Every structure is written in structure tokens, then in C-alpha cells.
Amino acid sequence: MQKDKYYRMIESPDMLDYGVYLQCDKLLDCQKAIKDLATADEMQFQIIHQVEELWMKLICFTLVDILDYMENQSHHRVITLFSRVHKLQRMMVDQLDVLETMSPKEYQQIRLQLGNGSGQESPGFRMLLKMPNDLWAHFTQYYLENGKYSIESIYDDEYIHDHKYAVAEALIEFDEQLQLFRWRHMFLIHRSIGLGSASLKGRPVDLLQKGAAKRFFPELWDIRCAMTDKWSVEYGKVRPSISGKSNT
Ligand code: HEM
Structure with a gap:
């Protein structure tokens, strides 16, 4: 098989209008030359990381627009753009x-x-x-109106599933x-x-677990607990069985 022939076509394809508009020449030049790859898996390693950087660029760009639309009280825009951000985030995870598919050996x-x-x-x-800091500051200023409304009122006491609730739910989905x-x-x-294992910057386990446990909008998580605790006070933690059978 003439691998070199294929590799030349992959790395230097003809640029028609589509390729020129998308600057595919530059884009396809952002990866190591195939001849210099340490292992075939290095191509996917670079591309996945690069694609993730592009998604994060688009997420941050979209969040800046969201901040602007929050200021202008364009609620539908805020919700639609948050939905875009959430889809991008899900793609990043997937x-x-x-x-x-890369073996531990190849990663070494x-x-x-x-x-x-x-x-x-x-x-x-x-x-x-x-x-998240700026998003929360905007939410507090433009949706809680600096103390006029509280998270409790939006979720519980005065719950009407309005735009304030919808934006709060978009924030917690982002988180x-x-x-x-x-x-x-x-x-x-x-x-x-x-x-x-010890990584390039030491043992990653503590750093990563601490990061993964971080909640960016704790008030939005805490309201759920507060409502459940309140419910337990009102209805009791243990209620009569509806099957009439004990599960102990
Ligand atoms: C096999 C693939 C990967 C390995 C082995 C790996 C390994 C690591 C390790 C060990 C850390 C902790 C920092 C350190 O000690 O150096 C880290 C952090 C991080 N990695 Fe990866 N990584 C991989 C893929 C990715 C990909 C595809 C992304 C895409 C964006 C990514 C983004 C990050 C980020 C953002 C952090 C900082 C984490 C935080 O602040 O919570 N990694 N990675």
C-alpha cells in the first residue's frame, strides 16, 4: 500500500471555495506532520485536544453574548444561547x-x-x-434584582416557573x-x-477530585436540599407505607 500517497492527500488537499473560506489549509497544518508523529495515536490525541479548545472558544464567546442579553433582559435569547452552550458542553464530555481507544502503552x-x-x-x-463569577453577578443583578427576589422565592415560596426560574435552571445545567x-x-x-500516578505536575488525584467536587453556583444546589428538609419537617421523614408492607 502506498501510505505516503494517501498521507499527501490528507495533509495537502485541493482547496476549493469551501476550504478557502474555512481556512482548511491552516487548520490541517495545526497538527504534527504525519512523518513526525511519535505513534499513530498522537494524531487523535492532538486533534481531540484541539477540537475541545475550539468548543471552549465557542462556549466562552457564547457566554459573553449571554451576559449581554442578560443585561438587556432578552430572556428568550439567554435561554436559546444557554441551550447551545449545554449542547457544546455535552459534546465536550462525549x-x-x-x-x-488509545492504549496506555501508546500514551506513554x-x-x-x-x-x-x-x-x-x-x-x-x-x-x-x-x-461563572460574572454569570452569577449578572443573574443576581438582573434576575434577582439585587435582593428583590431570592432563590427561595423563585424555586419555592413564589414559584411560577417564570423567566427567572428558567435562567436559574440554565445556570445549574451549565454548572x-x-x-x-x-x-x-x-x-x-x-x-x-x-x-x-505521579503526573507532569505531581499527583493529580487530589487536584482533580477537588476540582470535580466544585459547584459553581452553590445556592442553586442548596435550594433543593432546603426544600426537601422543609418538606420533611412538614410531612415527616417516615410516612405510612402505601403497600401496607414493611421494607425492614
Ligand atoms: C489521555 C488523555 C488525557 C490525560 C492522560 C490527561 C491527564 C491529565 C492530568 C494528569 C491532569 C492533572 C494536571 C496534572 O497533574 O498535570 C489533567 C488536567 C486537565 N486536563 Fe487532561 N488529560 C487528558 C485529556 C484531556 C483532554 C482531551 C482535555 C480536553 C480539554 C483535557 C483537559 C484538562 C483540563 C482542563 C485539566 C485541568 C483540570 C481541572 O482544572 O479540573 N485533558 N489532565
Whole structure:
């Protein structure tokens, strides 16, 4: 088989209008040349990381628009754009799956190529981590109207499933997806280098578990517990069985 012939076509395809508009020449040049790959799996390793960076660029760009629409009280836009962000986040989680087709042995070879680089330095993720503060500040100012409404009133006392509730739910979905990414990523590490191993920046297990446990909008999680506790006070923790049979 003439692998070189195929590789030339993959790396330097003809650029028609479509390719010119999308700058495919630059895009396809962002990966290591095939001849320089440490192992065939390095191609997918680079591409998955690059694609994830692109999704995070789009997520952050969209969140900036969301902040603007929150200020302008364009609720439908806020909801629609959050839905885009959530879909992108889900894709980010799903795409980690592809890297689990890489063997631990092959990853050892790829690690040698990374210098001292680590996911902690991901520009997209670092930017993403800056966004929740501003989102919460905007929500407090434009939806809770600086104290006029509370999370409790939106979810419980004055619950009417209005735009304030819908935006709060969009925020908690964003938070949940960020946490899911971190948990999913931990399993990827379990599969490839082992979570307890020493990584390029030391033992990752503590750092990653701490990150994965972080809730960005704790008030939105806590209201659920508060409502359930309140319910228990009103109705009791143990209620009469509806089957008439004991489960002890
Ligand atoms: C086999 C593939 C991967 C391995 C073995 C791996 C390994 C690691 C390790 C060990 C850390 C902890 C930091 C350190 O000690 O260096 C880390 C952090 C991180 N990695 Fe990965 N990673 C992989 C794939 C990915 C991918 C595809 C992404 C996509 C964005 C990514 C994004 C991150 C981020 C954002 C962090 C910081 C985590 C946080 O703040 O919670 N990693 N990675």
C-alpha cells in the first residue's frame, strides 16, 4: 500500500471555495506532520485536544453574548444561547470517549512529546473557569434584582416557573455539565495513566477530585436540599407505607 500517497492527500488537499473560506489549509497544518508523529495515536490525541479548545472558544464567546442579553433582559435569547452552550458542553464530555481507544502503552510515548504541558494550562478551560463569577453577578443583578427576589422565592415560596426560574435552571445545567466534564476526564485518566500516578505536575488525584467536587453556583444546589428538609419537617421523614408492607 502506498501510505505516503494517501498521507499527501490528507495533509495537502485541493482547496476549493469551501476550504478557502474555512481556512482548511491552516487548520490541517495545526497538527504534527504525519512523518513526525511519535505513534499513530498522537494524531487523535492532538486533534481531540484541539477540537475541545475550539468548543471552549465557542462556549466562552457564547457566554459573553449571554451576559449581554442578560443585561438587556432578552430572556428568550439567554435561554436559546444557554441551550447551545449545554449542547457544546455535552459534546465536550462525549468526545473524551475517543481517547479511550488509545492504549496506555501508546500514551506513554505521547507523554514524551508534551514537555511540561498539562491540561491545567488549557487556555480554553482557564477562560471557562473565569465565566461563572460574572454569570452569577449578572443573574443576581438582573434576575434577582439585587435582593428583590431570592432563590427561595423563585424555586419555592413564589414559584411560577417564570423567566427567572428558567435562567436559574440554565445556570445549574451549565454548572452540572462543567462538573460532568471533570468527572468524565478523571475516568479518562484512570484508563490511560492511572489516577494515583505521579503526573507532569505531581499527583493529580487530589487536584482533580477537588476540582470535580466544585459547584459553581452553590445556592442553586442548596435550594433543593432546603426544600426537601422543609418538606420533611412538614410531612415527616417516615410516612405510612402505601403497600401496607414493611421494607425492614
Ligand atoms: C489521555 C488523555 C488525557 C490525560 C492522560 C490527561 C491527564 C491529565 C492530568 C494528569 C491532569 C492533572 C494536571 C496534572 O497533574 O498535570 C489533567 C488536567 C486537565 N486536563 Fe487532561 N488529560 C487528558 C485529556 C484531556 C483532554 C482531551 C482535555 C480536553 C480539554 C483535557 C483537559 C484538562 C483540563 C482542563 C485539566 C485541568 C483540570 C481541572 O482544572 O479540573 N485533558 N489532565
